[in-house]
Each structure stands twice: as C-alpha cells, then as structure tokens.
Amino acid sequence: SQTIHQWPATLVQPVGSPLSLECTVEGTSNPNLYWYRQAAGRGLQLLFYSVGIGQISSEVPQNLSASRPQDRQFILSSKKLLLSDSGFYLCAWSVAGHWNTEAFFGQGTRLTVV
Amino acid sequence: AQKVTQAQTEISVVEKEDVTLDCVYETRDTTYYLFWYKQPPSGELVFLIRRNSFDEQNEISGRYSWNFQKSTSSFNFTITASQVVDSAVYFCALRDQAGTALIFGKGTTLSVSS
Numbered sequence: 518s519q520t521i522h523q524w525p526a527t528l529v530q531p532v533g534s535p536l537s538l539e540c541t542v543e544g545t546s547n548p549n550l551y552w553y554r555q556a557a558g559r560g561l562q563l564l565f566y567s568v569g570i571g572q573i574s575s576e577v578p579q580n581l582s583a584s585r586p587q588d589r590q591f592i593l594s595s596k597k598l599l600l601s602d603s604g605f606y607l608c609a610w611s612v613a614g615h616w617n618t619e620a621f622f623g624q625g626t627r628l629t630v631v
Numbered sequence: 632a633q634k635v636t637q638a639q640t641e642i643s644v645v646e647k648e649d650v651t652l653d654c655v656y657e658t659r660d661t662t663y664y665l666f667w668y669k670q671p672p673s674g675e676l677v678f679l680i681r682r683n684s685f686d687e688q689n690e691i692s693g694r695y696s697w698n699f700q701k702s703t704s705s706f707n708f709t710i711t712a713s714q715v716v717d718s719a720v721y722f723c724a725l726r727d728q729a730g731t732a733l734i735f736g737k738g739t740t741l742s743v744s745s
Contacts, residue, residue: 549732551732559737560722560735560736560737560738561735561738563732563733563734566731574731576731576732605674607674607676609676611732616726616728617681617726618681619678619681620678620732622668622676623675624674624675625674
C-alpha cells in the first residue's frame, strides 16, 4: 500500500533562517506531488506541484521554492524565512496521468517563524 | 476560473443532531470532480468522497451523505446523528480538466459537544 511521510512534524525557526521540509512517498511510482500551505482562516493554498523529477510548477510567487531530486521525494525550501511563512504545510500525492483522482496527504509540518 | 466556497466558517452542534455542511463551486468545465476531506485535530487530511460531474446521485455511507446538485453548483455534506468524534475541519475541493491540482474551499470547523 502507498504511504506518505513528511517531516518534521513541528518546527520553530527564526526570521531569516533557511528552511527545508521533506516529503517521501512509498508504494507507488511517478506520483504527482504537491505542497499546500494552510494558514489560519485561509483554507488550503496550493504552492507547488510536480509531475516528474525536476519538473516543478509554482502556483503562487513567494519566498519558497520546491525541488524533486528523486521520483518519490519532494522538498520545500526557503533561503530566508519571513514571519508570513508561518503555517501548516502539507505534502500530498496523487496517481500520475489521472487528473480526476483524489490526493493523499501527509501528516503536515507546523512551521512557526519567530 | 475554479473556485470553491464554504460559507460556513464554524458550526457547533450537540451530539445526535444532524448537520449539513455547504459547498458551492465554480468551474467552466463540464467535466470535473468534487471531493470532501476531513481534517481532525491531528492535522492530516482524510479523504472522504469523490464525485464526478456526470453522476448526480446522492450517496450515503453510514452516517454520512452527500447531495450533489449541478443546477445550483452545490455539493453538500450531511452528518446524521453527529458524534463528538466528528469534530474536525471539513474541506470541499474541486478539480477540473484545466486544473493542475485540487482547489480547496476555506473549510468549515465542526464542533460536536456531548
């Protein structure tokens, strides 16, 4: 069966520090991968998605970047965090080639920038 | 453009009451899929249901039921005889052929008290 792992679960970082959040998927090949951010009262905002290694699309211009160095690994990064980067970050995957399928989510990372 | 609106920000009910969570969507496509997810306090999003735009039959799964009406662009979710364990944030989402990922509403926080 497929599983998705996301870490760390919580993170407190000072303003201006770098960020690296990692997500890996097991039990499937060539998944579509996504990063979402959940800010209070704003629902889930799509940040990045990837349909393959090295292929990243950004939905919202911001202080963050994403990379997919391996088929089932998706990394969210920042060189310098801002206070506004605080939020709950969720990684998700869906079956490749099927636009109509549901996405499956990791347990999320709660990031607080201080 | 795609859009999902969940007008109810918070709902509070007492155990055993029935509760309906509203979802209104916008899309230009004639082919699309609608989803509901549950986010318990742990934070992970749990997939509940997927519905395609050609199937307007209502669906029932235990205490959960979904009412899809294309005429009003709505996909409402009803919990019958609510329980404390139903307390969570519920998200409605949309994906059409033009979309790259699920587009979520802002969510409805349901609190069920005993």
